[in-house]
Amino acid sequence: MPKIHVCLTPALISLFDLSDKRVVVTDVLRATSAMVTGLAHGVASIRPVSTADEAKRWEELGYLGAAERDGKVVDGFSFGNSPFAYMGEEVQGKKIALTTTNGTKAIQLSEGALEIMAAGFVNLEATVLHCAKFEEDVLVHCAGWKDQFNIEDTLFAGAMVFHLEQHGFRCADDAGMAAKMLYEQTRNDLFGFLKNSSHYHRLSRLGIEKDIEYCLKENVVDAVGIIRNGELVKA
Numbered sequence: 227m228p229k230i231h232v233c234l235t236p237a238l239i240s241l242f243d244l245s246d247k248r249v250v251v252t253d254v255l256r257a258t259s260a261m262v263t264g265l266a267h268g269v270a271s272i273r274p275v276s277t278a279d280e281a282k283r284w285e286e287l288g289y290l291g292a293a294e295r296d297g298k299v300v301d302g303f304s305f306g307n308s309p310f311a312y313m314g315e316e317v318q319g320k321k322i323a324l325t326t327t328n329g330t331k332a333i334q335l336s337e338g339a340l341e342i343m344a345a346g347f348v349n350l351e352a353t354v355l356h357c358a359k360f361e362e363d364v365l366v367h368c369a370g371w372k373d374q375f376n377i378e379d380t381l382f383a384g385a386m387v388f389h390l391e392q393h394g395f396r397c398a399d400d401a402g403m404a405a406k407m408l409y410e411q412t413r414n415d416l417f418g419f420l421k422n423s424s425h426y427h428r429l430s431r432l433g434i435e436k437d438i439e440y441c442l443k444e445n446v447v448d449a450v451g452i453i454r455n456g457e458l459v460k461a
């Protein structure tokens with residue numbers, strides 16, 4: 227019986243052997259939600275990069291550069307990780323090189339896994355169904371905030387545990403058990419629950435509540451995002 231593991235922050239990822247696991251990286255607010263939204267809207271690929279300078283260098287090779295730090299678009303870039311920037315004609319068919327505070331770093335730290343996916347509530351069902359096709363264990367890697375635990379990524383991990391258990395997976399750890407309990411208790415009003423969270427306050431000070439509302443919607447896109455040759459593409 228395959229198991230589902232939960233890693234609550236990137237600071238803990240070195241404790242796991244990733245080589246036999248499919249890793250689902252989540253940065254619900256907002257990086258991975260924006261990425262899979264882009265793939266569903268026709269973005270060709272998204273290359274996670276470490277720094278804004280690196281994103282600029284990829285621009286020279288024909289990529290669109292995108293960069294976010296501390297919730298804001300980095301100077302010199304026209305967009306960062308608002309999901310609404312990944313829906314329009316200007317990104318269709320384009321390759322994007324993106325760096326974000328936590329999400330792209332968590333993807334890079336998942337290197338060595340059997341498969342790396344990026345996901346959020348927006349493509350929850352598609353991601354669950356993809357994982358359920360295989361026999362291998364799944365690990366949800368929560369991007370957190372600067373190596374700290376956060377609630378929104380933990381809730382998504384709980385949703386993955388909740389749904390994969392219905393496909394015969396067994397929860398492997400206490401982190402997964404706790405995440406699932408939290409999700410079960412709050413799933414009817416994720417937005418209301420998250421209003422008390424640190425990242426909600428951080429982002430709402432920037433006036434981007436509509437991004438938060440969007441990122442908490444379940445199953446509004448059906449794309450599964452998978453890393454192939456260093457870039458996130460639609461499976």
Ligand code: 3SL
Nearest residue numbers: 255256257297326328329
């Ligand atoms: O950390 C990240 O990758 C971002 O998604 C954070 S924020 O939503 O832009 O604040």
